[in-house]
Amino acid sequence: MSTATPFNPPPLQGSARLWGTIAVSLATFMNVLDSSIANVSLPAIAGDLGVSANQGTWVITSFGVANAIALPLTGWLSQRFGQVRLFITSVLLFVLSSWLCGLAPNMTMLIIFRVMQGFVAGPMIPLSQGLLLSSYPPALAGLAMGLWAITTLVAPVVGPLLGGWITDNINWSWIFYINIPFGLLSAFMVWSIYRKRESVIRKLPIDSVGLGLLVIWVGALQIMLDKGKELDWFHSPEVVGLGLVALVGCAIFLAWELTAEHPVVDLHLFKRRNFWSGTLAIAVGYGLFFGNVVLLPLWLQQFMGYPSIDAGMLLAPVGLLAIILSPIVGKNVNRVDPRWLASFAFVVFAVVLLMRSQFNTQADFGTMMLPTIIQGIAMAFFFIPLSVILLSGITPDKIPAASGLSSFVRIVAGSFGTSIATTVWQDRAAMHHAQLAESIHQGSATATQVLAGMRNAGLTPEQALAQVNRLIDQQAYMLAIDDVFFASAMIFLLLIPVVWFARPKLAGSAGGAGGSGSNVDAAVGAH
Structure with missing residues (x-):
């Protein structure tokens, strides 16, 4: 392990501080934006790639899980490769994975690229805060964090609006392509301003066993939650298997991390x-x-x-x-x-x-x-x-x-x-649908009157029943979301x-x- 004295560069001055703040904030903004911009595009993505809307939510969950798994590694990676190099590499890999997400031909490939995108995005948030703090004198640390917080609060405001506009007027792929110019600009600016302010590099051991166990049990649990509603939960051997992997993996992970010399997660x-x-x-x-x-x-x-x-x-x-x-x-x-x-x-x-x-x-x-x-x-x-x-x-x-x-x-x-x-929304909707459908029978005067009115409007009996079913669906999902x-x-x-x-x-x-x-x-x- 290196015994070099930690490098504490002096705060940036004048325009360098301004441009450094913009460069770091731009990457943070891009990262946070990408988490919210996809929310309103899920139906379009699911429809275009031929999957259900529920499967479309994997676009969100896959990014989040991969991002979370990468977070505990940030400390080790930054000491092993340097904060500036790691930040720039993270931004460039985020740009690459964003481009691949936009090109994804099917949901499977999109999920794979979103996992990649979430994982490489992990170090960006904590490192951006560190770089920004090093740019300001201690007396202005509060100002630095205030500017940084505003950046990450503006992104969720812009994300849904921008995502909705892009989806309606261009194509959902561009919610990912939009990261490319911002990411490249941020990486160039950060390298120009911070390359001589690199942190000390140390060769530290990594808890590879703990990391592997973390990936296994968190991944198994998330897949179980995502696929459970499609496979009728624990009536499915696949869901039972995933549940057992998650349970056993979590137990072993806890035991390992509590006794490891250099745990990836400090559970104490x-x-x-x-x-x-x-x-x-x-x-x-x-x-x-x-x-x-x-x-x-x-x-x-x-x-x-x-x-x-x-x-x-x-x-x-x-x-x-x-x-x-x-x-x-x-x-x-x-x-x-x-x-x-x-x-x-x-x-x-x-x-x-x-x-x-x-x-x-x-x-x-x-x-x-x-x-x-x-x-x-x-x-x-x-x-x-x-x-x-x-x-x-x-x-x-x-x-x-x-x-x-x-x-x-x-x-x-x-x-x-x-x-x-x-999952709860779908289950409650199915229950409400069944209850509402019970009132549609030949003995119901209201149902008979509605169906007769639809037939008089030119609909066939099958079309009339299909229309009634759509109305029941709308009511069932409304009642279900109210329950949630x-x-x-x-x-x-x-x-x-x-x-x-x-x-x-x-x-x-x-x-x-x-x-x-x-x-x-x-x-x-x-x-």
């Missing part, structure tokens, strides 16, 4: 009350949030007749109030008990979801837009306080590992949340006691430790 952090309670709350909350964010445009486009651009417009305002309020929350998070701030976020999330649980097929654009705007308040009060809670009391040398582990758990929870939300929204609201309220298990310190070392870390996770949280 979960001994800390603040860390496990904060991580549990942020992971479950993010899983609920992300699952509903993916589900809403699917419902709007498949059963409400919304084009992609309109579905994007309904999702975009979620970041507006978050952008305004996040700097205020960040400035005051150490003056107010973060448990109260997080509890407030859960209440607002619950109110938003309860509002959505009242949606019906007659809901207008404004009615659907209001909860999205209000949700921005919850986002601002969610990520920053919870990150302060989970990092509270952790020594500075452990903060990178703690932040990386909490980010890993959160991103995996987001992918699982997507699969679980779509209501259940999610209740779970958000149940998370409030979890936060109060923590005992965060409001000042001193914990507050200082949590400060930069909180901004990191707050910005990544928008991702």
Whole structure:
């Protein structure tokens, strides 16, 4: 192992700092944008590649799981190859995988390229924060993180709008091609500005066994969640096999990581009350949030007749109030008990979801837009306080590992949340369809009258029944998504006691430790 003294370059000055901030933020923006831009394009991608809309959600979950698996490797890779080289390589490989995603001829190849894209994107978020902090003097660290957080909050606003417009007016492939010019420009600028500010390179051992086990059990669990609804869950030998692989793999992984000399994931952090309670709350909350964010445009486009651009417009305002309020929350998070701030976020999330649980097929654009705007308040009060809670009391040398582990758990929870939300939606829709269809029989005066009216309008009996079935489908999926929204609201309220298990310190070392870390996770949280 190298014993070289760590290289601490002086802060950038003048235009170099400005262009360095733009270069790093551009890569971060591209990364976060790619997570939200595909949400409103899923129906178009699924239709074009000849798969169901549920299979289309693999475009989201495959990226998220691969991205999460790469996060714990960032520390080792950055020390092995250098932060600047790793960042530029990550950006260039992201550009390459984006190009391949756009060229994908079928869903199988698209999923493979999305896995590649998610994996190489893993180091970009944490490294961008490190490079940006090194560009500013310590007195301006808060400003640096504020600029970085705004970048990652703007991307989810732009993503659905841009994705909807591209899908409606060009082709879904361009939601991936759009990364190419931005990525190349960012890589060139970062190399020009930061190439002489490379970090020290050390040859460190890697926990290859732990990494392999991590890939196996997380991958098996995600595939089981994605395919379970198609294969009738545990009535399928394939799903049972995947479940056993995930269970046994997770057990072996836990045993290995708790005894390994250089674990890829430091599980001992979960001994800390603040860390496990904060991580549990942020992971479950993010899983609920992300699952509903993916589900809403699917419902709007498949059963409400919304084009992609309109579905994007309904999702975009979620970041507006978050952008305004996040700097205020960040400035005051150490003056107010973060448990109260997080509890407030859960209440607002619950109110938003309860509002959505009242949606019906007659809901207008404004009615659907209001909860999205209000949700921005919850986002601002969610990520920053919870990150302060989970990092509270952790020594500075452990903060990178703690932040990386909490980010890993959160991103995996987001992918699982997507699969679980779509599965529950389908199951509840099937149940509601069966119940609604029971009223369509010869003894029902209403059903007889409706069918007679359709036949009088020129429809054949078969066409009339098909039309009635479509109407039942629309109602069934509307009732089902209302069920998902209501259940999610209740779970958000149940998370409030979890936060109060923590005992965060409001000042001193914990507050200082949590400060930069909180901004990191707050910005990544928008991702």
